[in-house]
Amino acid sequence: MTDWGSGRPVVLLAPGVMGSRAWEFQATWLAGRGLRCVAYDRRGCGRSDWPWEGYDYDTLADDLATVLEDRDLRDVSLVGCAVGAGEAVRYLARYGADRVSRLVLVSPTTPFIMRTADNPGGVDPAVLVEMAEAIASDRPRWAAELAGPFFAGAEAPCYTGAAGDWRGLPVSAELAGWMSGLTLDSSPRATVEICRTLFGTDQRAETADVPVPTLVVHGEDDLAAPVELCGARTAALIPDCTFVRYEGAAHGLFASHADRLNKDIVSFLSA
Template sequence: MPYLTTADGAEIFYKDWGTGQPIIFSHGWPLNSDAWDVEMKLAADNGFRAIAHDRRGHGRSTSTYTGNDMDTYAADLAALVDALNLTDIILVGHSTGGGEVVRFAAQHGAGRVVKIATAGAVPPVMVKSDTNPEGTPIEVFDSIRAGVLADRSQFYQDLSAQFFGTNREGSTISQGQRDQFWRQGMQVGLAAAYDCVKAFSETDFTEDLKALDVPIFIAQGADDQIVPIDDAAMKSINLVKNGTLKVYPGAPHGIAGSYQQELDKDLLEFWLS
């Protein structure tokens, strides 16, 4: 299995499928690169080189105690791009991964990144503050940290309902899909799972979004119970120079079911355009 060793010694696992223009996929919390397998196959089947990594502390990458912050995540991605000598890059990020690709593109991707797509992404900033009064109260994120510490196995099982919207009438998401979320969550190191909550909720990506000058496709489900759309996609689209927004009626945060089918069609169209 391919690994990259970062400057601080962390080993980052990655998948590398197909040939052609590279598309890098960045996963959400508490998942890993397996979350993107369907989209990676879609990309590779259509003439692209699909690459996805397990963020440090997640999946098969080193279970790190330090470096579980957005600047380090972006630096790790930059190290992977350097190691593979990638150019003409398309970035795709979900949730926390949306923040990671936005920061990478703004701070490391000049001249290399040509397109960005995000889905249910955390930018511009999630937590409520004096400058972001519409944000999510810090107590919500404190409760996530408490759940991770107290009984993360049960916490991930419970969280999967909101993640995929199975608590909504008419949901067709399977128990297997929820089990897959739990399986990936249980592969995250405790320190990384805990610290990443701060990374995805308190990092301010406003200036990163403003700095982007490449086309960016911003997608989000209208019924996202994890990242509130009014404080995410609806704000981000007004901060980027060359953005397209698509809202999926009734769709949840997790990419699955009919939402995944529709989103994947739109992603492929964006990649090929």
């Protein structure tokens, strides 16, 4: 658990199966500007316990509620990235906004990614099957191959399998390797089940009921959560929402566009 700084609390919910260390560029910067930054490793990830069950949004939201209640955090700004966005939206649906005053969604996977009869623009369910198979057969390679599209979208160079071969990305090869390592610092079970949750959970109704002012930030070249399917639709559903597109940016904005993202977060929280 990271709890740095003082002032209005900002609770950071990490992307995917990464632990709270993914917020390195945000937590330090925000805490140095008069905010209290709290970040924790969700279950199955990082330094948290790695249970077999509990990777649905209800349980993840309950874990978030426990953190807010145990630390008696109020007037909270929730900042959720990717699956962390779905986690934050589910928390508001289950617990309301008594403790939360603002919401920031970064590269959100809301409101619904999977293709269904009433969501024809969604992603083919076969993608999840292929992902689960890749995780089961060679999870380290799967994590390494994520780094390219995670930071560069469709323009990412192919990963060759050579150690540190992430040339041509908008981040250093060392940073790409760090991200890959954070992804592996989770249980295999959590990796598959969290992917299943973010891919298959329909949050359209609860996203439309978000009761607090919200900032949605999304890269226009995001492959993991396509901007029109996720960021644009999320912003259109939330009643009080500001939507910011990052041209030429992919999914990992917290690292590839850290300076701009930090300033956008502070500007929104200060408004």
